[in-house]
Amino acid sequence: MRKSFPVEDLARDARFVRVPIMERITDPRNAFQEQAGSSSRRAAGRLTPERPDAPDAARALMHGIFVGEIQALEGAGRTCWDFEVGAGDEEGVPEVPFELKLDMARQCWDEARHCEISIKLSDHMGTELGEFSENTFLYEAACNPDPVLRLTGVNRALEGLAIDVFNTMREFGELAGDPILEFCEDWMLADEVTHVKMGSDWLRRLTVNDKDRQKRALEFQRVVDKLFSLGGFRGEEEDSPVRLARRFRELAGFKEAEMDTLAEVAREARSEMEAQVARNKIAVTG
């Protein structure tokens, strides 16, 4: 088996349909969506039970979580396989400490459980597997050839997003009076805090004497963070679909300043998206 497994070859059964994330974001049909925060816009604004589209929006988000869990499992699994154990001080040989691999194996188990939970939850919510499309951005971040960048992009940026999403879904479960949803999200949230902390700890340990590598890893994290803040999907505004979960991020090793930066990135992404929606509108309606 190869040491690096390309995203195109990611194995799925016939139920799954893949749509690239940029294709979704630049879909001209977005022109007909109102600005983020408007109550008339489907799948935007804060997820509350009062929204007429709440059941579908929650089902879509849940399915997105499910495919994200599969890719998180696959990414952690590849990190077990792709790198040799070693000090990582030899030129060009990607090596990682033994304990990092143990963490990734542990994450495999956790993500496999998250898939199981998501499948049961999707069923509970009336969703069929494959009903919504899958984008593979999470796994793409997990293909980074530098293990430090890989862990920073996946465990800090994407699993950090998972903290925000699970917290949002947990609150939604509470508001909607769905104890099963609330219960599952609460447990998954605990695991994700652990995974983000793994990312924070390994970033610190592996770059303690290599500030340049640390800088590159944090830059990669910012790119990933920005992509997933697109369209104001995640932010700190009252109407952000997914809110920044500062308390849980802090437990996972995020500093206050980092979370402020993330909130800023989200604000920028939101205004860029609003401008894009306006441009689309002109392009479509003339």
Place this chain on the structure above:
Amino acid sequence: MADSKKPRAPFAPWDRREIPGIFSVEESARRVGHYKWIEMRLFEVLGGWVATVPELDVKLRLGTHCYHHAWHAELWHKRLPELREMNPERLTAPPNDELVAFVEAMTEPEAADLTIEKIVGAYRVLIPAKIAAYTYHLNNTSTITDAPTIRSLSFILQDEMSDWRDGEMMLQSLIETEDELQRAIDHQAKLQRLLLAAGGIAGPGTIGDSYANDQEAHA
């Protein structure tokens, strides 16, 4: 209880543990190093295979089992310094080149339509070989001096037995045609030959020698 000062047997009448064991500290460390090496190869490949397998249930089981074997590797890693090997990496090694060749062949399948071969290698060949080696170790080491190894072996064997059963059931559910059955048999035979040449996961003598006289059996 008549009198708390009345002397009692230090080993209760139901505690039949005995001192004799066939492994010296050095021999135990050598074997434990081989165990760690093979557990690492197994958890790494199970993790790597997750992305290559389209069958959703199999994908999730591989992810779960990946951690089991990583935990076994961790237990052996922690046992090595307790067996006077202060540099665990030194003994984290295969017993011979033949076992390396076996692992290379077992970890080779990658394509999405080779799930049968992947599961056969891990669950019909390697895991049964590990169960054999661990059982031999458990039954032959000193029940008093080597209690820590016995404790780890007992936990690990529980995992191995239940993972083996999971793997066997996945395989039985995947094999639906004569052709698929033949693929499983052919791949198993290929890997079994390589493992035979290696003499087991700890090399020749992995499970003793049934043809030697009593004194030589475990040499």
